[in-house]
Amino acid sequence: MTMTILTAILATAVTAGTPLLFAALGEILTERAGILNLGVEGMMLVGAVSGFASAYYTGNPWLGVAVAMVAGGLMALIHAFLSVTMRANQVVSGLALTMFGTGLSSYLGKVWGVVGNPFPNHFRPVQVPGLAEIPLLGQVLFHQDVLVLASFVLAAGIWFLLYRTRTGMNLRAVGENPAAADSLGINVFALRYLFTIAGGMLAGLAGAYFSLAYVPTWMENITAGRGWIAVALVIFATWNPAYAVIGAYSFGGIDALGFRLQALDIAIPSYFLKMLPYLATVLVLVLVSKRNLLARIGAPGALGLPYDREER
Amino acid sequence: MHRKRTWAVLLAAAMLFTMTLAxxxxxxxxxxxxxxxxxxxxxxxxxxxxxxxxxxxxxxxxxxxxxxxxxxxxxxxxxxxxxxxxxxxxxxxxxxxxxxxxxxxxxxxxxxxxxxxxxxxxxxxxxxxxxxxxxxxxxRIYQARYLSGIVAGQATESNLIGYVAAYPIPEVIRGINAFTLGVRAVNPEATVKVVWTNTWFDPTAEKQAAQVLLEEGADVIAQHQDTPSAVQAAQEAGKFGIGYHSDMSANAPGAVLTSPVWxxxxxxxxxxxxxxxxxxxxxxxxxxxxxGVVDLAPFGDAVDEETQQLVETEKARIVNGEWDVFTGPIYDQDDALRVPAGEVMSDEAMLSMDWFVQGVQGNPKG
CATH class of the missing domain: 3.40.50.2300 (Response regulator)
Known part of the structure; x- marks a missing residue:
């Protein structure tokens, strides 16, 4: 396999992995606060359509990104209200959010009249001066659009936030044991709201990556189930942003790798490749399914459990 | 307890995925x-x-x-x-x-x-x-596909044409074969390389498949998918595309040569x-x-007069019933004669097609 093909494979993996990374980073923040949000797919779709529509009508892709994040955040706010304030079942609420988001995004796309419209001013790959000259990795990591570059910074920032700041420590405490965190004076409700919304904003950004950089147009169900891969990715990454980067690029590269193997006449069933992300996630789950081990690798102890002050 | 919950979540996720589809x-x-x-x-x-x-x-x-x-x-x-x-x-x-x-x-x-x-x-x-x-x-969209193959065969300079295809079923295979017969009718040197996506609708995957074909050297991308992503990938690479289903020229301006349409x-x-x-x-x-149930969308600017003329002539032959696409001699990928000279393949044979004609690179089994 020549160097150029290897570069092409890795570069595609990074591009295709970027929306997964955005969504997974968001879901990590949310789950670290103890809130399970299965509405990622729905939030991504709403982000994708609203981001695309605003960019399309103003010509400004950055405005599109901002609107997508706000839209994703608003979607997440619904989930936060239901699961934090109303203490509803988070699985049900998240699933409902995905169904709602899927329908809403189709509806909005029609109402706004943007289905399939081309948007010439979308994000395009740029050569980062200096860094793009690095052999192999330069073209893989630094000949990318600006959102991909932003995702590197974001992943590092979220890692730093989680493990090196007081807010991050509080956040992890809230996800681990909200009662204990509460007794230490941490505002459980505020943090859960904040990071559920932050997670939604990143899911919206992931959606905008599809409609403003990768595809780039709005089509109904444009994400084609990748929100679910992002949810699996969070478990695969054991709630750690650093592993999420690796996981996102591995999961993102699988499709392209399958096509490449076909083009080279190497017969590996594509169905096998398609199930790899889930298989890997199940494998990680099996490996870490011992309670103490699960706690050690980072699964928030109170994930999915509503917190009620009166009941502690 | 913990483990149970995680499994329940995964199960619920799987269920929802099905429900979303439904x-x-x-x-x-x-x-x-x-x-x-x-x-x-x-x-x-x-x-x-x-x-x-x-x-x-x-x-x-x-x-x-x-x-x-x-x-x-x-x-x-x-x-x-x-x-x-x-x-x-x-x-x-x-x-x-x-x-x-x-x-x-x-x-x-x-x-x-x-x-x-x-x-x-x-x-x-x-x-x-x-x-x-x-x-x-x-x-009989294959008839329009044959005509679009003529356009692609005329346009290619690398003599490699990429074909992003959904599933290895007779309908798709028939389309690929008809397209390839069209390509080879005007350009016997050209080959058509097929990549299966195993999905009708996934803009991201379709684009990636097209990109792989472009990197392999294809300079025209045809497709049997539900979105214009493959022709958009061709446009971004400065190459040409053949749409499908509807006139996709608005989705990749300048790059779409034509599209077989319903x-x-x-x-x-x-x-x-x-x-x-x-x-x-x-x-x-x-x-x-x-x-008129199937047709060819209007030609893109990049299609020259000679090619348009050629397509119109062939179209007239098909329309007036003088000739149809799967008329022998037709050889398969392994150079075996499948349809003898002068014979026309029956509808039954066309509807159960599971082999590629000469000039296709790829696996008809997926």
Missing amino acids: GCGQEGAEPSGAEDSIKVGFVYIGTPGDAGFTYSHEQGRLYLVETIPNVETEVVENVADADAERVLTQLAESGCELIFSTSFGFMDPTINVAANYPDVKFMHCSGFKTADNVGTYFG NWGPYYVQVVQSVLDGTWETDSYWGPLAD
């Missing part, structure tokens, strides 16, 4: 007032927003509604195969006299439901099972009229270029 929306009921009105149901596997297969049927429905004043339509979108029986029953119960079920996977559900509603007429698109009140219809409108009008007149009979309709 989720359906309804729309499009026009008010009827006149005495001689008819209610017609449409069942779609996707949504008209796909610029693809469902879009083409929706265009047909809109044409129908405009042409026949007293027709009332009821549309159900995003119907999963497993949900089709329920949706078809619901439409029959709601008073539809004629129901178009527009996806291959709805075949058995249509037959089953039709047995319960002998007074309702069913038209199933792309299948092969009929009954007294169930007819089938489809179009044109269901006139046919839908004809079927509805026959039901109104009481002349409807069960039938297996496979509409040719001559009927």
